[in-house]
Amino acid sequence: MTLETIIVGIVVGFAGGWLVRRWLAAARRRKEGGCAGDCGCAAKIQPKK
Amino acid sequence: MSATEPSLTVALVGNPNTGKSTLFNALTGLRQRVGNYPGVTVARKSGQCDCGNGTKVELIDLPGLYSLSAASPDEQVVIDALSGHLAADHRPDAVVVVVDATNLLRNLFLASQLSELALPVVLVLNQADVAAEQGLKIDTELLSRRLGGVPVVLTSAWKGEGIAGVRRAIGEALVQRVRMPAVEWPALVEEAMADVAAGVAADIGRAPGRADVERLLFDSTTSVGQRLGWAAPRRDAVIRAARDKVRRAGYNPLAAEPLIHYERLRKLLEGVVQGGGNRTGGSAAVDQVLLHRVLGPMVFAGIMLGMFASVFWLAKFPMQWISGGVDWLKAVVAPSLDSMPMLQSLVTDGMIGGVGAFLAFLPQILILFLFVSILEDSGYMARAAFIMDRLFSWCGLNGKSFVPMLSGFACAIPGILSTRTIEDPKARLATAFAVPFMSCSARFPIYALMCAAFILPKYGAGWESVVMVGMHCVGLLFAVPTAFVLTRFVLKVKPQPFVLELPRYQMPKPRDVLWRMWQNAAEFVSKAGTVIFAITIIVWALSYFPRDPAVEQRIRANGDSVGAEVVAARVQAAYVEQSYMGRFGKAVQPIFDPCGFDWKITVGVLASFPAREVIVSTLGVTYSVGEGAKADSKHLQQVMFDAKWTEGPRVGTPIFSLAAVLALMVFFALCSQCGPTIATLAQETGGWKWAAISFVYMTALAWLMAVAVYQVVIRLT
Numbered sequence: 001m002t003l004e005t006i007i008v009g010i011v012v013g014f015a016g017g018w019l020v021r022r023w024l025a026a027a028r029r030r031k032e033g034g035c036a037g038d039c040g041c042a043a044k045i046q047p048k049k
Numbered sequence: 050m051s052a053t054e055p056s057l058t059v060a061l062v063g064n065p066n067t068g069k070s071t072l073f074n075a076l077t078g079l080r081q082r083v084g085n086y087p088g089v090t091v092a093r094k095s096g097q098c099d100c101g102n103g104t105k106v107e108l109i110d111l112p113g114l115y116s117l118s119a120a121s122p123d124e125q126v127v128i129d130a131l132s133g134h135l136a137a138d139h140r141p142d143a144v145v146v147v148v149d150a151t152n153l154l155r156n157l158f159l160a161s162q163l164s165e166l167a168l169p170v171v172l173v174l175n176q177a178d179v180a181a182e183q184g185l186k187i188d189t190e191l192l193s194r195r196l197g198g199v200p201v202v203l204t205s206a207w208k209g210e211g212i213a214g215v216r217r218a219i220g221e222a223l224v225q226r227v228r229m230p231a232v233e234w235p236a237l238v239e240e241a242m243a244d245v246a247a248g249v250a251a252d253i254g255r256a257p258g259r260a261d262v263e264r265l266l267f268d269s270t271t272s273v274g275q276r277l278g279w280a281a282p283r284r285d286a287v288i289r290a291a292r293d294k295v296r297r298a299g300y301n302p303l304a305a306e307p308l309i310h311y312e313r314l315r316k317l318l319e320g321v322v323q324g325g326g327n328r329t330g331g332s333a334a335v336d337q338v339l340l341h342r343v344l345g346p347m348v349f350a351g352i353m354l355g356m357f358a359s360v361f362w363l364a365k366f367p368m369q370w371i372s373g374g375v376d377w378l379k380a381v382v383a384p385s386l387d388s389m390p391m392l393q394s395l396v397t398d399g400m401i402g403g404v405g406a407f408l409a410f411l412p413q414i415l416i417l418f419l420f421v422s423i424l425e426d427s428g429y430m431a432r433a434a435f436i437m438d439r440l441f442s443w444c445g446l447n448g449k450s451f452v453p454m455l456s457g458f459a460c461a462i463p464g465i466l467s468t469r470t471i472e473d474p475k476a477r478l479a480t481a482f483a484v485p486f487m488s489c490s491a492r493f494p495i496y497a498l499m500c501a502a503f504i505l506p507k508y509g510a511g512w513e514s515v516v517m518v519g520m521h522c523v524g525l526l527f528a529v530p531t532a533f534v535l536t537r538f539v540l541k542v543k544p545q546p547f548v549l550e551l552p553r554y555q556m557p558k559p560r561d562v563l564w565r566m567w568q569n570a571a572e573f574v575s576k577a578g579t580v581i582f583a584i585t586i587i588v589w590a591l592s593y594f595p596r597d598p599a600v601e602q603r604i605r606a607n608g609d610s611v612g613a614e615v616v617a618a619r620v621q622a623a624y625v626e627q628s629y630m631g632r633f634g635k636a637v638q639p640i641f642d643p644c645g646f647d648w649k650i651t652v653g654v655l656a657s658f659p660a661r662e663v664i665v666s667t668l669g670v671t672y673s674v675g676e677g678a679k680a681d682s683k684h685l686q687q688v689m690f691d692a693k694w695t696e697g698p699r700v701g702t703p704i705f706s707l708a709a710v711l712a713l714m715v716f717f718a719l720c721s722q723c724g725p726t727i728a729t730l731a732q733e734t735g736g737w738k739w740a741a742i743s744f745v746y747m748t749a750l751a752w753l754m755a756v757a758v759y760q761v762v763i764r765l766t
Contacts, residue, residue, distance in 0.1 A: 004389040008590075011395065015586035022580070026725070 057106040058139065059098070059219055060130055062163075063147035064156050065113030066552050068175045070094075072147055072206035073110035076215060100220035101213065109141065112470075116307075117162045117260065118268045125272075126469075131166055132260065134276070143169040143222045145215070150180040150187060150203065153322055154314055161310045164229035165260040169222045171200050173215055178205040179553065184324040192321045197230040207558065232313060237298035238305060241291040242266060248287035249279050266291055267306040332554050336432065345436045352429075353521070356420045358514040360413050361500075367412035368501075375405030391593070399589030399670055400582065406669030406685050407577050407662065410494040414573050415566050417493065421459070422565040426557035430455060435551065444529045445536025450480040454528070457487030458521070459569075461726040465733050475540040479532050481733055482743055485726050486528035488521040488718060490569070491662040495717050496520045498665055502686035503710045516714075523718040527750065576662070585666045588656055592630035592671050600627060622695075630671065644716060644755040645709035645763065647694065654716065661722040708762035712755040720751035 063069050073079070077096030098108040111131075114124040133140030144163060148156035153174070160172060174180075174187060193201040200218035204211030234242065242262050249257045249265070257265075257277060264271040265279075265288060274284050292302035300308060338344050379397045386393035424430050434451035441450050449471050457464030464484040471477040488496075496517055505513045536542040601620045625631050634648035634655075641651045653667040672688045692704045721727065721744045731740035 004392050008391055008395055012586055012590045015583040019580070019583045019587070023724075026728075 057104070057143075057223060058109060058141045059106045059143045059145060059223075060109045060111055060141040061145045061147060062111050062127060062131070062159065063113060063173075063175075064115055064149065064159060066550060067113065067147045067149045067156065068206045069113060069147045070110055072145075072173065072175060072204065072212075072215070073108060075206050075209055075212045077108055098219065099216065100223070101216045102220045104220050104223065106142070106219065106223070108145075114159065116159055117165075118264065118271070131163075131168070132258070141168065143171065143219065143226075145171045145173055145219060147173045147175050150174040150177050151183055151185060153187070153318055154311070157314050157318070158307065158310055160229060161232065161314055162263075162306075164231050165258075165263055167228055167259070169226040170229050171202065171215065171218045171222045172196065173211075173218075174201065174203045175206050177203045177211065178208055186323045188321050188323075192317075195317050195321070198225070198227045199229055200227070207555075232309060234309065235298045235300075237294050238300070238309070241294040241298075244291045244294070245287060248284070248291075249277060252280075252283055253278055263306065266295070267303065269303055332551075335554060336551070339429070339432045340435055345432075349433055349436055350518075352424070354514060354518050356417075356424075357517040357521075358510070359420065360416045361497075361510065361513055361517070363416050364412035368409050371409045371411065372405070375401060375409070378405070391596075394593060395586070395589055399585055399593075402685075403585030403589065403666035403669045404577050404582050406498075407494065407581050407666045408574070410497055410665070411570060411573055413493065413497055414490060415570050417490065418459075418566050418569045419562060422562040423557045426555070426561060428552040428554045431551050440529060441532075444533035445542050446476060446480055446483070446532050450476070450483070450532075453480050453484050454487055454525075457484040457489060460489050460491070461485045461487065461723065462729045465726070465729045468733065473542060475542040476536070478734055478739065479535045479540055479542060481730060482535060482739060483528040483532045485721060485723070485730070485743060485747065486524035486531065486719065488524045489723075491660065491723065492520075492717050494662050494665045496714055498668075498686065499705075499710045499714050502689055503705055503707065506690070507707070516711075520714050520718050523715060527719060527754075531746075580660065581663065581666050584656070584660075584663050585670060588630065588652075588663075588667050588670045591633075592625055592628045592652075594628060596624060597627065600624060625671070641752075641755075643759065644712045644752065645706065645759040646713065647692075647704045649692075650704070650709075650713060654713075654720075657717075657722050659722075659724045661717060661720070664717070706763065707766055708759045711762055712759035715758045716751045716755035718751075719747055719754055721747035 061069050061073055073094070073096065076098045079096040094110045095107050096110075098106050100106060109130060111127045112124065114127050117128055128134075131141065131144065144166070146160040146163060148160065160170065163170060172192075174189065177187075180187065187203065189201040189203055193199060200222055202211055202214040202218050204215060206212070242259075245266050246257055246262050249262070257273075261273045261277065264273045265284075274280075295302040295305050298305075339348055379401050382401065383393055383397050386396060424433075434455070437451045437454075450468075452470065453464045453467045455464075456467050461484050464487065465481045468477045468481045468484070471480055500513045500516055504516050600623050604619050604623055605616060626635070630652050631648065634652040637655065638646065638648040638651045641654065646654065649668070649671045652671055653664045656667045657664040668689065669685050672685060672692065689705050690703075694700050694702055694704055727740045727744055730743055731737045734740065
């Protein structure tokens, strides 16, 4: 395995991992009643039960 | 809560479009979105406000409402916040009531109702500059005295005048705790309220608040009984008997509250407001034209056409500079990676090519939002809502659906969220379903790319603008019949009257316009540097690997008769075709073949389902890989312009024919390609059913219309 392959592997792996982590975080935010968008506004407007 | 966070909370309330968010921004130093039309704020937003005497409070900006009788979800947010029923919030320590200084009588109705919440109040008479222009003189000291010492401050939040006075008044209100004086109800009405309070106490075991009693007695659709756990039929019997008493007092029970409040307010305002009379002059004359049955829609269409033509014209040179910069960067970086061709391709074709193709549209996005901000802040967009009401009322919606639809032109997510201003749940659902059809700014880059690459060179700038406006109308053309079928036959929505308070015309504030442009530019660039960058790398990897040396050996063995450059190009093309992306694209391409899409476009379409703007960077990568990282590499537009079918019945003909270009744009105009929008739809409709229906319906419709457009245009050209 060459240095080039290792660098490319790290870059591609990092990009894929970052995307998965981001989507999981967005799903968790939605589950907690936050904004469903990716805007990060964290608006919570659920009335108290 | 951390030690640095304020423990006191102050709520900002008032009628829609009185400048609450502008005042909120002035008091907190934040940049909350403001707009010169009702319904911009649909959820609570908070920030820290310094009251000047060392006291810091958490200021909450709430959606506008006309009274405490909540009809829509955004109004319910206000009432829940004021009564301490909003999750994670306690009851505010004071309330700042923002009223329009040019219309005190109507605006003070809400302030008068707030007396029943027994909260310290600061009364802010905003838009003082407009009141002065209209010749109105307001005696704030007299008004304050008549309100039992409630601080009254005259401001022009838009100009930043009177803000220090509001800070001081909030600080004083928290110490002195002066409340709005209670209403003196007629004796029989007072008795009726006592009966309701006694009925609640007897049935649930605790006395209700005064505000809850008023809602139970005066509102026919209140949910207070449900919240208190006071169940029918006993509840209905008590309320019926109490309303009979109100009738005996000479009032219709459902109209008694405003009648009594306004009677009180008229007396209260005697001698407080003087002058006026020149209220409507200029605005009315302009509205004669802009709201005219025939001229109004024509002016609207003209403004839209002019806006898109200007966007193209003004953005042309900055776009060329960005594309030139991207090419220069590729040329500078490529030679240093000559010894590592794989890494060279990743950096130049993937990272720089993909992100650069996306970033080239930044000038158009900036200029588009410059025009949108000017139209909104000037007050024209509310007039556009009025014009569109005729169209919307035909399909069972009303003008209130216009604000969500308008927001949808920037992004569907705030559009769907702003359907909370619509009272009827069925009309709200129908509007939320129609909003994703609006042509959001994420669709803009693909339209712009197709128009610049294929429409402009062949048909000229005029047709480029027409196609652009047309693409923005395609969504609306399908949203209207969709809403018609949904409201008439599926949801059976009852027609709703549309009442819209038209804001006065005003000169847009350069700072606000520039801030809006900056926000959108920052979001666009941030997306390019994060999500688009990461997706671009993945797309590059999928279109680069696997690299079987046998592919190259086979082509070189058969390529003796042609030049080295041709052989190199064939090798690159063969590698892309046998990559994971190439294999996948070729496997799925037959589905999109009737739309005229080759496997590379198919890959772009599929990669765009999480976020539609990914198409540009994906095309940037798939059409760059194979071009190599040569210093003289052609712009994406030129590469696409030259691309030809290499197999099948269309071999040798351009892939991007007029038919395919129009079909691709129509597909993107109608397809549901945005993960966050689908999730927002699910959240706002209370489940995944409507989100799933929306996704399947829009995607199937997009495919059908793309096929129809391609098949018709290909036969005509």
